[in-house]
Amino acid sequence: MDKIKLVIFDCDGVLIDSERIANIILLEILNEIGIFLTLEEVIDIFIGTSTNFCIEIIQNRFGKSPPENFATEFERRCIQAFITDLQPVQGIKDVLSTLKLAHCVASNSGRNWVGKALAKTDLLSYFSGKIFSAKEVTRSKPYPDVFLYAAEKMGFLPQECVVIEDTPTGVRAGVDAGMTKNGHTEMINPEKLREVGASVVFNDMKLLPNLLEQNQYFVNSAKSKRDI
Ligand SMILES: [Mg+2]
Structure with a gap:
């Protein structure tokens, strides 16, 4: 049985x-076009979706036409809010400062944005030279490409990796990459991550070191049954 050696x-x-900031902004924009939802409903419906898919949902599910500048306006407001309000996820600094395993970050966002966001939240020093973006591969999550790319660049096999994800889109990518999947569910219903194959679901970063300790001995190497 393989042991976990890399945390992605x-x-x-x-x-x-x-995600919290972005979903609050999305709530505001939806409100402006006559769709009235709670933050929980917005998170439930939209978390982890691309802007294009978001527009499709607004049209098909709510029968509304978002303004033509929806994508740029959403991005503009997010960037503005991130500059002032962006914080690290609670407890993640303690996890990273004591983490003995190799680790990296793999995101659907661009490398530039990830670098800036990590710098703003004082996390960049933990990921120097270890930032991988889906923009560098053919397909973004839910496809596994960016996880496989990150594992290869870091010098590990997929079965030696665990991914830490917070959305069904990301967990699906981990499943198809043949990696162990731990779901972080501060915002989303844990069932949504379990449904798509999260091996372990946790709601507080404080729990992660112990989970990783256990992952070193209990690796789920089940391969995906989805077509990719
Ligand atoms: Mg995420």
Whole structure:
């Protein structure tokens, strides 16, 4: 049985508290176009979706047409809010400062954005030279490409890796990469991560060191049954 040797962190919602900010902004924009939802409902429906898919949901599920500048306006407001409000996910600094295993970050966001966000939240020193973006591979999550790319660049086999993810999209990518999947569920219903194959689901970063300790001995090497 392989032991876990590499921890691959997602960025948004796992290292930095950007998902919460982004979903509050999305709530505001939806409100402005006449869709009235609670923050929990917004998170439930939209978390982990791309902007294009978000537009499709607004059209198909709510029968509304988002303004033409929806994507740019959403991004503009997010960047503005991140500059002032972005924080690390609670407890992640303690995890990283004591983590003995090799680790890296693999995100659907661009390398530049990830670098800036980690610098803003004082986490960049833990990931120097270890930032991998889906923009460097053919397909973004939910496809496994960025996880496989990160593992290869870091010099590990997929079965030696655990991914830490906070959305069904990311967990699916971990499943298809043949890696162990730990789901962090500060914001999302844990069932949503279990449904798509998270091996372990936890809601507080303080629990992660012990889980990683256990992962070293209990590796789930089940391969995906989904077509990719
Ligand atoms: Mg995420």
